[in-house]
Amino acid sequence: MSFEPKIVAFLCNWCSYGAADMAGTSRLQYPPNIRVIRFMCSGRIDPNFVLEAFLRGADGVMMTGCHIGDCHYIDGNYKTVHRYEFLKNYLDIMGIGADRLQLEWCSAAEGQKFSEKVTEFTERIKELGPSPLKAGDE
Amino acid sequence: MSETYWGWSNDEDIRKRGESGGFVSSLVESLVGEYDRVITINKTGTVFEGKVVEVSDPSEVKNIQGALHSLCISMSAYIKKGVRTAIVLKPCDARAVIENIKRNHASRDEVLLIGLNCGGTLPSVDTMKMIGLEFHIQPDEVVKEEIDKGNLVFITKDEEFSKSIDELEESGYGRRESCRYCDYKIPSVCDIACGNWGTPSGKNMTFVEVFSEKGAHVLGSARERGFVSVKEPSEKLANIRSKINSSMKKMAKKWKGKVLDSLMDLTPEERLRVISDTLSPCIGCYACRKACPVCNCTSDCKCMQMDPDDDLPISQYHAVRLLHLMESCIGCGNCTDVCPVDIPLARLHQLFARTYEDRTGYRPGMSVDDVPPLSRGDYPEGY
Numbered sequence: 001m002s003f004e005p006k007i008v009a010f011l012c013n014w015c016s017y018g019a020a021d022m023a024g025t026s027r028l029q030y031p032p033n034i035r036v037i038r039f040m041c042s043g044r045i046d047p048n049f050v051l052e053a054f055l056r057g058a059d060g061v062m063m064t065g066c067h068i069g070d071c072h073y074i075d076g077n078y079k080t081v082h083r084y085e086f087l088k089n090y091l092d093i094m095g096i097g098a099d100r101l102q103l104e105w106c107s108a109a110e111g112q113k114f115s116e117k118v119t120e121f122t123e124r125i126k127e128l129g130p131s132p133l134k135a136g137d138e
Numbered sequence: 139m140s141e142t143y144w145g146w147s148n149d150e151d152i153r154k155r156g157e158s159g160g161f162v163s164s165l166v167e168s169l170v171g172e173y174d175r176v177i178t179i180n181k182t183g184t185v186f187e188g189k190v191v192e193v194s195d196p197s198e199v200k201n202i203q204g205a206l207h208s209l210c211i212s213m214s215a216y217i218k219k220g221v222r223t224a225i226v227l228k229p230c231d232a233r234a235v236i237e238n239i240k241r242n243h244a245s246r247d248e249v250l251l252i253g254l255n256c257g258g259t260l261p262s263v264d265t266m267k268m269i270g271l272e273f274h275i276q277p278d279e280v281v282k283e284e285i286d287k288g289n290l291v292f293i294t295k296d297e298e299f300s301k302s303i304d305e306l307e308e309s310g311y312g313r314r315e316s317c318r319y320c321d322y323k324i325p326s327v328c329d330i331a332c333g334n335w336g337t338p339s340g341k342n343m344t345f346v347e348v349f350s351e352k353g354a355h356v357l358g359s360a361r362e363r364g365f366v367s368v369k370e371p372s373e374k375l376a377n378i379r380s381k382i383n384s385s386m387k388k389m390a391k392k393w394k395g396k397v398l399d400s401l402m403d404l405t406p407e408e409r410l411r412v413i414s415d416t417l418s419p420c421i422g423c424y425a426c427r428k429a430c431p432v433c434n435c436t437s438d439c440k441c442m443q444m445d446p447d448d449d450l451p452i453s454q455y456h457a458v459r460l461l462h463l464m465e466s467c468i469g470c471g472n473c474t475d476v477c478p479v480d481i482p483l484a485r486l487h488q489l490f491a492r493t494y495e496d497r498t499g500y501r502p503g504m505s506v507d508d509v510p511p512l513s514r515g516d517y518p519e520g521y
Contacts, residue, residue: 047512048440051457055450068521081518086511090461093402093493094452095410105521132407133451 005059005125009034009118010049012042012077015066018108023115030115031122034062041065043076047083047090050101054091054133060100060125062118067105077105099128140326141354142376143368144337145346152200153342157284158334161344161366162226165252165330167199168360173224173250177216178202179209184278186262190216207283208262210314212472214431217244224250228259229325233468233503234431236327241434246506250356253325255333255345257285257386258303258317261475268311273299316471316484319397319492321390323383327504329353336371336379345371345379398489413486414452419479422446426473426483427459432466432502460490465510467491468503 011017017038023030039045042065053061063084071077080103088098102121106114146159152167153160169176176193180201186208193199213227214234219242227235232253239246266277269292282293290312291300306312325331330346330353337343346368348354360366401409427433427441435441446455469491473483495501500511509516 047461048454048458051461052454055452055454055457068518075515075517078518079515081521082511082514086465087461089494089497090464090490092406093409093464093490094413094457094460095404095406095408097406132410 003126003130005033005122005130006057007034007060007062007122007125008053008058009036009062009064010042010045011036011038012065012072013038013040014072015070015108016042016064016104016106016114019064019106019110019114022108022111024111026111028111028115030118033122033125034118041071041073041076042080043071043073043078045080045083047087050087054096054100054131057131057134059128059131059134060102060121062102062104062121064104064106064114064117067107070107096132097128100125100131141348142371143346143348143357144341144343144371145332145357145366145368146343148364148367155200156342157282158332158337158344159342161346162252162254162332163199163202164365165332165356165360166193166202166224166226167196168363168365169224169250169356170194170196170199172356172359174222175216176224177213178226179206179211179213181206185280185283186266186277207258207285208260208265210259210261210471210475212429212431212470214238217249219244220248222248222250224252226252226254227325227328228254228256229322229327230256230320230468230470230503231431232325232328233322234470236503236506237432237466237468238434239506240508240510243434250352251325251328251330253328253331255324255331255335256317257323258313258320260290260312261314264311268306269299272301272306272311275299314471314475315397315482316469316474316488319390319393319488320469321387321394323386330357333379335382336375336377338372338375345375394492397485398492401489402493416481416486417452417456419481420446420453420456421479422455423478425476425478427455429472429476430463431470431472432463432468433459460486462512463487464490464494465500465512466502 045063050061065077065080084103087101091101092098104117145161147153147161147164152163156163166176166178170193179188180191181188188206188209190211213225213231217223217235232251238244269275275294279294280292284291288303289300290303303312326349329350330348332344332346336345348357441455441458444455446453467487469488471484477483
């Protein structure tokens with residue numbers, strides 16, 4: 001059987017969740033590999049959540065939020081960026097791989113972009129293969 | 139700012155007893171009464187044992203011991219908010235204090251940091267074992283130990299034993315691992331840094347470097363009241379001091395390459411395997427969390443609610459600690475010291491922290507104005 005990655009997607013309530021909604025109502029197709037978790041703001045994504053996702057078997061994690069300057073809470077997504085940069089370094093040193101984490105900005109009108117990004121990311125994780133944290137599990 | 143002096147104690151007795159002219163002892167004496175708490179270390183028994191003391195009576199200063207290399211006590215725990223504290227500490231402790239101040243556990247104005255130059259510390263138990271094997275002497279026979287020109291020197295009542303640190307470290311003894319690759323030898327974050335590098339031999343003096351106005355004020359007041367004397371150091375010996383510092387740093391770089399960078403040279407999969415294998419003997423005692431000077435969530439610490447022995451590939455407890463310490467590990471090595479199953483935790487934490495430092499230039503514990511990466515909320519360029 002071909003490898004179907006498990007991807008956890010953290011979506012912010014105001015923009016990216018709206019984008020996912022838009023993708024749905026517009027009947028846009030994207031791979032069913034993402035598991036959506038809704039946050040009030042991408043700034044609420046504690047690095048621990050990303051870590052736990054990986055530790056509990058995610059092959060990739062997507063963080064999405066409003067574009068810079070459009071955050072519902074004004075500067076919540078500034079924090080997201082700093083955490084994302086930090087986490088990338090961490091995942092790289094740990095050996096999980098920085099490629100398995102992705103940050104995207106999707107406004108509520110960008111259903112098209114959301115479905116494209118999810119497709120792209122799923123393809124990338126398929127290429128990378130299962131998370132090294134799961135090695136020896138099967 | 140930075141001013142350099144040679145200093146010594148005006149008290150003949152302290153000057154004779156003290157390791158390098160008793161400067162630090164007399165400076166501490168001058169601070170009693172000026173600060174709410176004055177904290178330093180006393181020897182108890184052999185040179186391998188000691189305890190942290192609060193000096194409240196100037197006469198107690200006579201018991202203060204100079205550099206006890208085999209004593210690795212974390213001093214930063216003695217800083218409290220709202221208490222004016224003067225404390226004598228080594229460079230890594232000073233960095234821990236700075237990290238604590240950043241996280242609002244104290245205020246920089248309230249603490250006076252008297253730093254000691256540090257070429258590294260020794261693990262006490264291993265060192266006691268080592269002197270028995272190498273020199274055939276008992277630990278309680280040693281009256282003095284010092285690190286001199288790359289040699290470890292032990293002095294008993296009638297004899298002197300010395301051996302090259304390099305040689306000892308090749309055979310697994312010598313300094314603690316975290317000290318080998320530590321490259322912060324002169325504590326420039328302190329108000330005053332003292333050490334014996336760059337002092338004229340046989341003259342019983344301390345090389346003093348003043349880094350802040352507060353330090354200059356304290357030194358000035360101690361001189362005025364007749365506790366210590368200072369004079370300009372000779373340029374030649376000041377240069378020797380910086381040469382010792384840079385050769386120490388070079389040695390640290392070599393060790394970093396050997397211990398840490400070699401791990402970064404592995405493939406990601408191999409490195410992940412090494413990390414998870416290294417952590418696998420963990421018995422979940424939380425000692426590393428409790429001994430860590432920069433781990434400072436207080437009552438609502440989430441790590442303490444996590445099970446270090448969970449069934450995840452790397453326990454969430456360790457994964458989170460590795461993450462948080464990547465921005466704050468100052469490399470004191472306490473976690474390795476206290477681990478009952480001898481996991482080289484400091485090596486892992488330093489692997490993350492030092493690699494992150496190499497990539498981004500962020501170095502914890504160097505300035506109270508540096509914002510820790512996970513606490514940043516400023517406008518991100520390029521997004």
